[in-house]
Amino acid sequence: MNPVDLITKKRDGGEHTPEELGFLVRGMVNDSIPDYQLAAWAMAVYFRGMSDAEATQLTLAMAASGDTLDLHDAVAPGVLIVDKHSSGGVGDKTTLAVGPIVAACGLPVGKMSGRGLSFSGGTIDKLESIRGWSPELSEDRFRRQLREIGLVIAGQTADLAPADKRLYALRDVTGTVPSLPLIAASIMSKKLAAGADAIVLDVKCGRGAFMEHLDEARALARLMVAIGTGAGRQVTGLITGMEQPLGHAVGNGLEVREAIETLHGHGPADFQELVERVAAEMLLLGDPAYHSLAAAQAQVQEAIATGTGLEKLAAFVAAQGGETEQIYHPERLPVAPVQQTLSAEEAGFVHRIDAREVGLAVVEMGGGRKKKGDAIDFGVGVVCQAKVGDRVAVGDPLCTVYAANEFSAHTAIVRLRAAWLVEAAPSNPLPVVLDRIASG
Numbered sequence: 306m307n308p309v310d311l312i313t314k315k316r317d318g319g320e321h322t323p324e325e326l327g328f329l330v331r332g333m334v335n336d337s338i339p340d341y342q343l344a345a346w347a348m349a350v351y352f353r354g355m356s357d358a359e360a361t362q363l364t365l366a367m368a369a370s371g372d373t374l375d376l377h378d379a380v381a382p383g384v385l386i387v388d389k390h391s392s393g394g395v396g397d398k399t400t401l402a403v404g405p406i407v408a409a410c411g412l413p414v415g416k417m418s419g420r421g422l423s424f425s426g427g428t429i430d431k432l433e434s435i436r437g438w439s440p441e442l443s444e445d446r447f448r449r450q451l452r453e454i455g456l457v458i459a460g461q462t463a464d465l466a467p468a469d470k471r472l473y474a475l476r477d478v479t480g481t482v483p484s485l486p487l488i489a490a491s492i493m494s495k496k497l498a499a500g501a502d503a504i505v506l507d508v509k510c511g512r513g514a515f516m517e518h519l520d521e522a523r524a525l526a527r528l529m530v531a532i533g534t535g536a537g538r539q540v541t542g543l544i545t546g547m548e549q550p551l552g553h554a555v556g557n558g559l560e561v562r563e564a565i566e567t568l569h570g571h572g573p574a575d576f577q578e579l580v581e582r583v584a585a586e587m588l589l590l591g592d593p594a595y596h597s598l599a600a601a602q603a604q605v606q607e608a609i610a611t612g613t614g615l616e617k618l619a620a621f622v623a624a625q626g627g628e629t630e631q632i633y634h635p636e637r638l639p640v641a642p643v644q645q646t647l648s649a650e651e652a653g654f655v656h657r658i659d660a661r662e663v664g665l666a667v668v669e670m671g672g673g674r675k676k677k678g679d680a681i682d683f684g685v686g687v688v689c690q691a692k693v694g695d696r697v698a699v700g701d702p703l704c705t706v707y708a709a710n711e712f713s714a715h716t717a718i719v720r721l722r723a724a725w726l727v728e729a730a731p732s733n734p735l736p737v738v739l740d741r742i743a744s745g
Contacts, residue, residue, distance in 0.1 A: 374500035388501035434683035438627030513660025552576030556686015694734035
């Protein structure tokens with residue numbers, strides 16, 4: 306095959322065959338197709354799109370381009386391995402609570418997670434705020450922990466979907482990152498390669514997410530569900546709000562503390578609701594014994610009430626080298642030495658919190674990376690005391706900044722003042738789940 310012919314075919318609106326997509330993916334991995342031709346093809350896809358069948362075949366080829374995990378020998382026969390994916394958002398520490406709950410309910414959760422990207426925090430970064438915890442696991446240890454603990458979260462390896470690594474690097478510098486089929490193939494190829502049978506997709510929508518508009522988030526969720534279904538997986542997509550930070554805490558150590566509070570049943574209302582919903586969707590998808598969402602939610606709530614979810618978190622942390630003392634005493638998690646409060650200058654109701662600005666303020670304080678390899682300060686962050694719909698009086702706290710020094714705290718306070726909009730008219734709390742997309 307000739308790469309030029311495939312570029313031209315897609316440029317003119319044609320549909321690739323599985324053989325053509327396999328040829329392109331092999332060229333990504335073995336460098337037989339140069340960057341400039343792959344970039345041209347990605348731009349053609351950006352403008353012309355892909356059918357569901359094309360996107361599925363591309364995803365399967367990318368998943369098969371490196372190591373693929375078959376974890377069924379690590380669980381009982383007939384048991385499904387479940388996973389979740391979040392498209393990323395500000396204050397999104399959902400995996401830290403959902404994973405232990407689902408594992409405590411008897412479904413094994415095997416997950417590869419990533420680090421933070423721009424204003425969106427990463428699960429691995431959050432977990433590394435627990436002293437001693439490590440994401441570096443061999444495949445044998447991954448399997449053993451899945452079998453013995455029922456929960457494992459590891460860092461993504463270079464050998465998992467290597468075609469995606471090369472294609473993403475090209476998309477990042479050629480203006481083709483927003484292509485829906487390429488986004489969906491990137492996400493789903495890694496999920497398929499990691500060995501999950503059932504996947505709940507949490508697609509964030511709003512200012513604190515990479516998908517700002519509901520129609521875009523809905524289209525991405527629909528396509529990923531179609532790809533997963535076409536690949537023989539059970540997939541459900543939730544579209545969830547990210548106009549304001551999720552929960553109260555933004556920042557690695559602070560978010561771990563909030564996840565622990567949620568496993569006690571005392572999390573912020575919006576975060577508690579999302580955790581219980583995502584966990585219930587995972588049970589519903591992965592265990593045929595649950596015939597309704599209500600039955601699955603009741604099991605989730607029991608795991609929280611009895612403390613088995615918290616115990617599972619501690620067992621998981623210990624298995625990966627972390628100190629469980631910080632799980633049972635979360636006040637010992639990292640916390641920055643300087644705290645300053647942003648107070649309301651007028652009475653009224655909170656109408657808006659710019660989640661992206663909150664996330665970027667945390668990055669500026671050292672809670673995220675500006676470039677690859679930057680060190681992270683696990684103790685910095687922002688705790689939002691006033692959320693959309695809340696009534697505030699003059700002087701009431703809107704948020705508290707946790708910073709390494711006075712200058713950093715002051716700079717963050719100045720930036721965050723513009724993120725809160727308080728008006729006299731009442732406002733309503735924002736919905737958590739905006740839509741649900743299931744196969745079929």
